[in-house]
Amino acid sequence: MNRQFYPRASRNRLISGRTPMVLVVLVLLVGVVMAIRMVVPGTFAMISTPAWKAGSSLTASVGHVFTFTSNSKLLSERDALTSENTTLTAQNLTLTAQVRDLTALLGTRTAPAGGILASVLARPPVAPYDVLVVDQGSVDGVTKDAHVFGNGGTPIGIVSSIADHTAHVTLYSATGVHTDGWVGATHIPVTLSGTGAGGFETSVLKEAGVQVGDIVTLPGNGGTPIGTITKIQADPSSPTVVLDMRPYTNPFSLTWVTIMR
């Protein structure tokens, strides 16, 4: 039987002779990548755009091919949605009439909102950090810290970084992001803390009387609804309750957003 014997020093050495060279190359590579990102921030996003678009198309195709629900369930869901649609249409007509009356009372002080329509290239859960990558940048008029709106004009986040033809949108639900808002019909002021994946958490005094289903709004235009309270966690030893909120806009399925100029 052939046996190979290695010198003790080389056998027990944790880092072999080639490893330092690999580490130096790695550090240099990281430096180069970071330098490119700092100097020309949009380069990598521009290169990656076809890959993101291909990924979105692939995901959509797979979603159409594989369905995990039965036909009867889909039919009942369709019926429920049709009935909900009828109710919402009636409600919408009522609200439109109210808006018309209020506009007549206030005058035409609400200027038409102008925005930049942007396609979402990457979204959670593919993109970590609760960010969206959109295909409009500084060349198209997007500015840093501009407000971003989802379907139906629901506020979803702000532009956090910008390149020539792309921009990063940090969602209000990103971990570590705190946003001032209101809860309920009486507009109780709260600070919404992002918990990631589109979720929010906040706390109010027990005496505030917040209930499940109360609407959460953001200041601006008299309060823009962004979601509803889904869960209230009460601790007998604490004077406050923790509120979980579900946003109206699902960041996982966003395809288009509007960026304010």
Place this chain on the structure above:
Amino acid sequence: MSIHPFARIGIIVLSIISVFVFPWSLTMVLMIASGLVFPPAPFFVGILADVLYYSGHGLPHATLIGLFISVITFGVQHFVKTRIM
């Protein structure tokens, strides 16, 4: 661990593609798999994710996680080799 060279390359390429296509949680699993065949790979994938998605708010978690996986897989590979030989 005996893995065909094409399979090694395939795992690494898949982990890179996953940054663009698959959910972040699956990318993490593929980072671990690629780290087992080539320890620096998770670090590169983490850097790629941060270059594409990091918005400058908080720590660049993807790079840090990639670095952590790389260090662990590097240590495991060396430890296993030393003990077997």
